[in-house]
Structure formats: C-alpha cells, structure tokens
Amino acid sequence: MEVTYRNKQKETLITYGETVSSMMRKKDLADKQILFCGNQRYYDLYAEKLRQFIPKTSSHEWFITPNNRYCNTMETFQELIRFLDRFGRQKETIFIGIGNEGVIELLGFTHHVTNFQAELCFLPVSLRSFAQSLSFADQIVSDKTLMTVMEIEEAPQSILFDHTLADQQTTGKMVDLLTLIRCGIICDYPFLQSLYGNFPTREALLQQSFSAFSETLINYYQLYSEELRDFGKPFEKAFFQTENGSLLSNSMKTMFGLLFELAWNVSANNLHFNFKNFVIWLVRLGFPIVMPEGISMADYGQQVIALAQEKPLAELIQIGEVGMKKVPTQKELLQTFEVYQKIVTEIRGE
Incomplete structure (x- = not known):
C-alpha cells in the first residue's frame, strides 16, 4: 500500500x-x-x-x-x-x-x-x-x-x-509496543485500552503481528509527531546523566522514561487513570519494573528537571489529551517516585 x-x-x-x-x-x-x-x-x-x-x-x-x-x-x-x-x-x-x-x-x-x-x-x-x-x-x-x-x-x-x-523480533517487539502505548497515552485513550485487550500477556504479544498498526501509527504521527517524539524523552535522557544510570540498558531507559513521565502526570495532575493496573499489565508482558538500587532517585529527579527547564514537558489534561507545557518540581517528582515504589512493593507482595 x-x-x-x-x-x-x-x-x-x-x-x-x-x-x-x-x-x-x-x-x-x-x-x-x-x-x-x-x-x-x-x-x-x-x-x-x-x-x-x-x-x-x-x-x-x-x-x-x-x-x-x-x-x-x-x-x-x-x-x-x-x-x-x-x-x-x-x-x-x-x-x-x-x-x-x-x-x-x-x-x-x-x-x-x-x-x-x-x-x-x-x-x-x-x-x-x-x-x-x-x-x-x-x-x-x-x-x-x-x-x-x-x-x-x-x-x-x-x-x-x-x-x-x-x-521477527522478541525484546525489540516489547520496545515497539511502547511506541503504540505512547500513542494511546498522548492521542487516544480507547486505543490504549484496545492494546491492553489485544496483548494481555507476553505470549500474546510475541505471537501477534503489528501489521494492523501501520496505518494507525501514520495517522497519529501526522497529527501529533512532536508530542509523541518528546513524551518520556527527558525522563529517558536523565538516566544518561545520573550516576549508575548504566545499570539500565537503553531499552530499559526508554521504558522507565515513558513510565515515569506517565506516573508524574497521573500523580501531579490527579488524572483519572488506574496506574497500578497499567504497571501490572507491563509485568505480565515481561517488562522489568524494579529500579536498580544503585540509582539515586533524588539525583535522577534533578536531572529530569534540568532537562525539562531546557524543553518543558507537555502536560496531560487526561489520558489521550495534551495540554500546556510545564516543568516538574522536585516535590512532584519525589512524590511520584514514592508512589511508584509503593505500587512496585504491593505488586511484588513484599
């Protein structure tokens, strides 16, 4: 075509x-x-x-x-x-x-x-x-x-x-799914829900083709390419500036970048979104959700803020709708990381 x-x-x-x-x-x-x-x-x-x-x-x-x-x-x-x-x-x-x-x-x-x-x-x-x-x-x-x-x-x-x-990829296919998840977060909440339905487990993800999503990706990028390209990037790039950030592979940096920018939006803007269920879904798909102990989240948060000051982040009004640009505060990020850690602890049954 x-x-x-x-x-x-x-x-x-x-x-x-x-x-x-x-x-x-x-x-x-x-x-x-x-x-x-x-x-x-x-x-x-x-x-x-x-x-x-x-x-x-x-x-x-x-x-x-x-x-x-x-x-x-x-x-x-x-x-x-x-x-x-x-x-x-x-x-x-x-x-x-x-x-x-x-x-x-x-x-x-x-x-x-x-x-x-x-x-x-x-x-x-x-x-x-x-x-x-x-x-x-x-x-x-x-x-x-x-x-x-x-x-x-x-x-x-x-x-x-x-x-x-x-x-044909395995790990690569998981990272590809993040590209589709990002489309749902930025452009279309029902699309995000459909991904949850189509790929409930890692087995389902690896067995199914992404061929049906080519046209969807083209349509979303035609309308929101800048927002899609930027979402999660400051949180991803901040790992490269943080001591022991090398403990995460590039793919894991991408995943945590998307995850933490979403978590910050949900926490700071009090969005109506079940973030815990979202993280549970990622676990089912085989994504690692535990941050290595050697990474200081306080230092990491400072790096995120430094990058966001150069290029402010697009705030989510709700899942699927982008609003004004904003720079996160240290307080917001620390609260976000605390909430995230609490969710991870609950999921792991600790």
Whole structure:
C-alpha cells in the first residue's frame, strides 16, 4: 500500500504492507551510486538480499554504524562525512538507511547538511524506527553524554516499511509496543485500552503481528509527531546523566522514561487513570519494573528537571489529551517516585 504522508509542511511517500523484496524491485536503481547505512547486524542480515536488486550499471557502498540505538553521535557523523568522500558529485545518488532510530537520524541529518543531490530513502526495521522516520526530526548527539548537539528537520523522499521485519523480533517487539502505548497515552485513550485487550500477556504479544498498526501509527504521527517524539524523552535522557544510570540498558531507559513521565502526570495532575493496573499489565508482558538500587532517585529527579527547564514537558489534561507545557518540581517528582515504589512493593507482595 502507498500513502502520501504530510508532516511539518513536508511530505513523503510511504509504502507498507509489502516485503522489502517487492518494494526494492519497484525502485529505479539504474545508473546510480547507492549508499546503504546500517549497523553490523543489519548488514549481515540484508546485504546479500539487497545486492540482488542493484543493476550492473550502479555501484553501492555500505557505511557500518555501531550496534546501538544512539549511533547518531558526533563521532559517527564525522566518520560518515569522511566516508562520503569516495562518492562523486556528478552521478545520481541514493542514500538508503536501514535499521534503528539512530540510523534514521544519522542519515537524515547527513543528507540535510551535505551538498549531494541525493534521494533519501528509509527502510525502518522496527515499529519504533518507523515512528522515528515519520517524525522528520533528526538529531546528532554527544558521544559522551548523548545530549543533543544539533537538530534539523528533514523529510525522506520515501519510506519502505516491511512489518514482517518488526514481527521477527522478541525484546525489540516489547520496545515497539511502547511506541503504540505512547500513542494511546498522548492521542487516544480507547486505543490504549484496545492494546491492553489485544496483548494481555507476553505470549500474546510475541505471537501477534503489528501489521494492523501501520496505518494507525501514520495517522497519529501526522497529527501529533512532536508530542509523541518528546513524551518520556527527558525522563529517558536523565538516566544518561545520573550516576549508575548504566545499570539500565537503553531499552530499559526508554521504558522507565515513558513510565515515569506517565506516573508524574497521573500523580501531579490527579488524572483519572488506574496506574497500578497499567504497571501490572507491563509485568505480565515481561517488562522489568524494579529500579536498580544503585540509582539515586533524588539525583535522577534533578536531572529530569534540568532537562525539562531546557524543553518543558507537555502536560496531560487526561489520558489521550495534551495540554500546556510545564516543568516538574522536585516535590512532584519525589512524590511520584514514592508512589511508584509503593505500587512496585504491593505488586511484588513484599
């Protein structure tokens, strides 16, 4: 299926509901120089498959990024710029990003700032990287702190999304579900309730396909891409600034970031929402809910406030409706963490 997607006065052509093979066969790759950008894992999985679609009249190179979410660092960006020296400026060029959110951001940013007249195409391999490609916002982050160094808006000419790639993941599929949960929290409470009904257990989550949610994601991001991209981010990024934050994997930082921003909204704004049942659902799905003891929640809260002062958080009027921007207070956050810890203790039966 093809759809023209519009966001921030820019547009792109999205193809979904097809395999990578069928979508690549339709692309005009003749007489081009092609840059594939992806990490080692996706190179190993797809390099041979993609090579068969490249005509003899074309050349191609792979730029291999680090194997992590935040591969869109200043160092990797500089390496990619140097790598592009091997490409001529006269021949038609296609930049193809295949992989996670970091690859999407890295290549989108590079495409924006270089003087190549290149076509930009994304092949996201997960629901969350598909969501990133819909945001049209690309960052380069600091190598050490992962704080934003530079940010631009860039729309690709095309996005090719094969949902079967996302369905093949296990841990990745759990993190993808957070992308859908975020849509429910920001845009549509009944949608959040439907996720609860569709994925009551971890087994149900791993067995079912996300194919039915591609159109839903496109529609929500067309209307609320900025709010969806930002929700949970300050709480996630604060872990990188907090001592012993490395005890949490990047995926766990993402999960706790969303969880704590939701918890803060429920607590500070006294929202009508059964947060405890929500956490119980996450436990059933296999998410870890216990914070490592080595992380000081007081210090973590201060980092959240520092980030929110730079970019205030969107308050929830109710689940599914966003209101004004706000900076959390230390008192609100400490109360939020206390309530959260009490819920975790009750759930674990301690």
